[in-house]
Amino acid sequence: MKYQTVRFGTIEVEENEIINFPEGIPGFQGLTKFVMLDLDTYKPFGFLQSLEEPNLTFILINPYDHFQGYPNAEEIRKGFSVTDLPFVEGQWLIKTIVTINSKMITANLLAPIVIHRETKIGEQVILTAFTGLHTKHPIVPLKSASEEAY
């Protein structure tokens, strides 16, 4: 099915690619249907695009490529409240939302986007159990997953 987006024009999305956020995302509670877009041009950044609000695009990054010691999927999954699905290695996708302006890029490590791959159910999980996490962690330096660390 085709969807309109401001940044990516018209996109074609299969039913089984749609990610459902039953409780929406804080600040955007009424919006529940999203799709993940990964375009090579913008690597290592990916996008969470709303299918209901063409202008709503969140920029995502894989926190494990940029931040040592970030809680693992099993620990994060404990805060996932919208379903009771058990933890199975590899089933949980963890991404963090990025805020960007002309000066810097920061990641919200306090509240990652968590998606269960098989059922395509998503939630923004707030990690209050972990110390040292907040909403504006600078991403420096930027590197894609395929590059080695210095």
Next chain:
Amino acid sequence: MLVLTRKTDESILIGHDVVITILEVKGDSVKVGIQAPKNVSVHRREVYDAIEEQNRLAAADQSTDLLSLLKSHTDQTDS
């Protein structure tokens, strides 16, 4: 807003499954115990507000220049 006054060890029931109990009152501080099912998340208000605020900032300035901004950051790191 519904306003109730409770003493230490007294409780409030929200819906059928959420119980708030006043555990201790010390000066300005109130220790509150919360029992809720796993599908109900519980957060300090200011933490939730900070997430909302950051989400809005992340989604804001959504002019079509956002992608070229991103591209210029990724281009810099390729060098």
